[in-house]
Amino acid sequence: MKSEADRIRLCVVLGGHWAAQMGGAQFQAKCIQDVLAEDGRFETSYLARVVPEQRDWGSYSIVPFGKGLPGRVIGTLLQLPSLYRALRRQRPQVVYQRCLMPYTGLCALYCSINGARFVFHVASDGDVHRERRTGLSPGALLRALSRRISEFGMRHADAIVVQTEDQARILKAEYGLTATVIVPNFHPRADQRSDVGSRARLRILWVA
Numbered sequence: 463m464k465s466e467a468d469r470i471r472l473c474v475v476l477g478g479h480w481a482a483q484m485g486g487a488q489f490q491a492k493c494i495q496d497v498l499a500e501d502g503r504f505e506t507s508y509l510a511r512v513v514p515e516q517r518d519w520g521s522y523s524i525v526p527f528g529k530g531l532p533g534r535v536i537g538t539l540l541q542l543p544s545l546y547r548a549l550r551r552q553r554p555q556v557v558y559q560r561c562l563m564p565y566t567g568l569c570a571l572y573c574s575i576n577g578a579r580f581v582f583h584v585a586s587d588g589d590v591h592r593e594r595r596t597g598l599s600p601g602a603l604l605r606a607l608s609r610r611i612s613e614f615g616m617r618h619a620d621a622i623v624v625q626t627e628d629q630a631r632i633l634k635a636e637y638g639l640t641a642t643v644i645v646p647n648f649h650p651r652a653d654q655r656s657d658v659g660s661r662a663r664l665r666i667l668w669v670a
């Protein structure tokens with residue numbers, strides 16, 4: 463175990479923590495955090511807008527930002543100053559952010575100014591497909607601004623992680639960017655001991 467002074471300060475940035483808002487990105491972040499907890503080289507903070515009441519999770523702390531601000535497009539843009547302040551307080555050396563959104567642009571900006579490394583992790587195919595303009599209404603202009611901020615972050619990431627070879631191909635075709643690594647979605651290690659009898663059968667229902 464490294465001393466606290468030698469550990470790498472890491473900030474994980476998502477819209478929500480899995481204990482308060484469980485989705486695919488949050489579940490993947492949980493799996494990553496479980497591995498980091500065993501690693502010992504990182505001093506981790508989890509920054510999110512939607513958080514549980516419990517803030518200390520042993521191997522890392524939860525840092526809320528954007529309190530009282532709504533989600534959706536305009537709310538996410540209004541949360542950016544609060545996120546920047548939270549990052550400044552944590553002083554990370556590495557920022558890991560998942561899902562293409564305005565947080566992506568803010569994290570890239572913070573890292574550029576403060577000499578930190580930024581890792582962006584694609585969460586879905588929509589992150590690597592360009593969005594087409596849909597008019598000049600206020601809502602459409604806000605969505606376009608949100609996307610441009612998001613794309614700025616992806617373009618200025620030190621590393622881009624994708625989930626599939628298709629995402630890597632589309633990222634290159636649409637943005638001219640090369641994925642750093644392909645990491646398929648993953649799951650926790652299975653328990654070697656099964657509580658189900660050897661002659662029993664498991665019924666699994668997949669809904670998608």
